[in-house]
Amino acid sequence: MDFIFMLTHGDRTVEAPLDVLESIRPLGLSHIGFKDVGLPTSMIRELVTGIRRSGALSYMEIVSTEPEDCLRAAQLARDLGVDRLLGGTQVEEILSILEGSETAYFPFPGRPIGHPTRLAGAPAEVEAQCRAFSALGCPGADVLAYRAIDADPLDVIAAARRGLGREGYLIAAGSIRSAAQIRALAEAGANAFTVGTAVFERAFKPDSPSIADQIAAVLDACSETSTAQMNENKLKN
Numbered sequence: 001m002d003f004i005f006m007l008t009h010g011d012r013t014v015e016a017p018l019d020v021l022e023s024i025r026p027l028g029l030s031h032i033g034f035k036d037v038g039l040p041t042s043m044i045r046e047l048v049t050g051i052r053r054s055g056a057l058s059y060m061e062i063v064s065t066e067p068e069d070c071l072r073a074a075q076l077a078r079d080l081g082v083d084r085l086l087g088g089t090q091v092e093e094i095l096s097i098l099e100g101s102e103t104a105y106f107p108f109p110g111r112p113i114g115h116p117t118r119l120a121g122a123p124a125e126v127e128a129q130c131r132a133f134s135a136l137g138c139p140g141a142d143v144l145a146y147r148a149i150d151a152d153p154l155d156v157i158a159a160a161r162r163g164l165g166r167e168g169y170l171i172a173a174g175s176i177r178s179a180a181q182i183r184a185l186a187e188a189g190a191n192a193f194t195v196g197t198a199v200f201e202r203a204f205k206p207d208s209p210s211i212a213d214q215i216a217a218v219l220d221a222c223s224e225t226s227t228a229q230m231n232e233n234k235l236k237n
Contacts, residue, residue: 001182001185001186001190001191001192001193001222001225001226002030002031002191002192002193003029003031003192003193003195003218003219003222004031004032004033004059004171004192004193004194004195005024005029005031005032005033005194005195005196005199005215005218006032006033006034006035006059006061006194006195006196007020007021007032007033007034007047007196008033008034008035008038008061008196008197009196009197009200009201010116010197011035011037011063011115011116011117011197012035012037012038013034013035013037013038013039013044013047014038014200015038017034017039017043017047018043018046018047018050020211021047021050021051021054022050023211023212024211024212024215025054026212027212027215027216027219028055029054029056029215030055030056030057031056031057031059031192032051032054032056032057032058032059033058033059033060033061033084033086033194033196034047034059034060034061035060035061035062035063036060036061036062036063036064036069036070036073036076036077036087037063037064037115041076044060044076044080045080048080048081048082052081057083057084058081058082058083058084059082059083059084059085059086059194060073060076060077060082060084060085060086061085061086061087061142061173061194062074062085062086062087062088063087063115063116063117064115065114065115067090070087070088070089070090070094071090071093071094071097073085073088074088074093074094074097074098074105075097077098077103078097078098078101078103081101081102081103082103083102083103083104084103084104084105084106085098085103085104085105085106086106086107086108086142086171086173086194087106087107087108087112087117087142087173088107088108089107089108089111089112091105091107091132091133091136091138092136094107095136095137095138104139105138105139106138106139106140106141106142106169106171107133107138107141107142108141108142108143108144109121109125109126109129109130109133109141109143109160109163110125110126110129110143110144110148110156111125112144116147116174117144117147117174118144118147118148118149119143119144119145119147119148119149119150119156119174120149120150121148121150121151122150122151123151123155123156123158123159124159126143126156126159126160126163127159127160127162127163128163129141129163130159130160130162130163130164130168131163131164133163133164133168134163134164134165134168139168139169140164140168140169140170140171140191141160141163141164141168141170141171142171142173143156143157143160143170143171143172143173143190144173144174145157145172145173145174145185145190146172146174146175146176146181147174147175154184154185154187154188157170157172157185157188157189157190158188158189160189161188161189161190169191169192170189170190170191170192171190171191171192171193171194172185172190172192172193172194173193173194174194175197175198176193176194176195176198177195177198177203177204178203178204179204179217179220179221179224179225182218182221182222182225183221183224183225183228186225195218198214199211199214199215199218200214202214204217204218204221205217
């Protein structure tokens, strides 16, 4: 699976993301993101530029709760050339804003509520919405699996996978704090996952204050998950 490192804590972009970005540059991450809340536009512009210079794909996740703020974030993502826009539920309106740009859109299925965002909605609803997203031309979806309040997180991921089909890019976002969760998400069908708060709270390597060490532990979990999947596939064949 792809690991998307989010420069975020508590569903907000951290106060000094450029400093963090510079400190982790030697790790060579391929996917780095942030939220649409927490920074002024001028700093978001600098951050997108910094992510691009690091060689990573840039991600902005919409967690604003007001419709007009979500659409404003989508316009900003287009204007700044963000590679992948995550979240939001106004799918057709956001796709219209992004039309003709290089920004790919991965909406939230289910019913996101509040901030920090939780996910309401049954698996059947998530599946149907993901199928609709694909029909509208979205390359995938951003699923708040471990924020689900109406269903088991892995049932939500499995439902999203059914809705997106084999080709859809399925991102699991929010409240991922352990290697066991990463393995479970991979087995349920996720292609990628985001981690932000857990890194800043030292959840993956409690004995180290280093952000780079936390990220390295997440990367180790990804590698172990990939190896386990390869061995399982060999046994099946």
